Amino acid sequence: MNKKILIVDDEPNILILMEQVLEKLEDDYQVELLTANDGKKALEIIQEEKPNLVFLDVMMPKMSGLEVCQFVKTNPEINNVYIIMLTAKGQEFEKKTGMAVGADLYMTKPFKPKEILIKAMEILEIEI
Template identity: 70%
Template sequence: MSKKVLIVDDEPNILILMEQALEKLEDDYDVTLLTAKNGLEALDIIKQETPDLVFLDVMMPKLSGLDVCRIIKNEFQMDSIYIIMLTAKGQEFDKKNGIAVGADLYMTKPFRPKEVFVKSLEVLGFIKEKDDSN
């Protein structure tokens, strides 16, 4: 079954960078990339498409990433959607807010495209997470 990844960011440059980082998913795996430019658009796409993974910018117009995350996890009851918050704010306070509303992971900008790609492969089940216990 096809997997879906939604990238939500109000900055066009970040959307392009994320799409470039993840385009190999579309080429090599059965993955569809979706994009949204604000929180309201993201919620519409999430209701229609039910993506497996969402990269969500925190600071956006119309509806913040924190609000979108809270709505997905609490109001929509879509716990199966893996949410990675993307933000320029790297303070511990911001990370706690993201986790408190249901985010699964927090990545700060600037991010490394390879890190985004590998984490996507793990979340989507194409590779196993690294086991450091060996």
């Protein structure tokens, strides 16, 4: 069964970097990569594709990552999606807010590409 990862960020460079990091999973482990550059589009993709894992930026146009996360986690049809919130702000307030709306994990930008890959493999239960 194919596993799906959705990468959501309004910063094109971050999207490209994340795709490059996670492409190895796509090639070696039949993981499908999906992307969105705003919260509204992310929510549409989550509802249609039901990805296993979402890397979700907090600050985005149309709908914030926090709003997307809260909607997903309060909707029984899609609330089993694992959400990792990504933010440039490492303040405790941001982290608490992210966890309060149901984020499963919180990562602060800039992040190490290897951390992203290892975390994705852990969550998708992919053996190295």
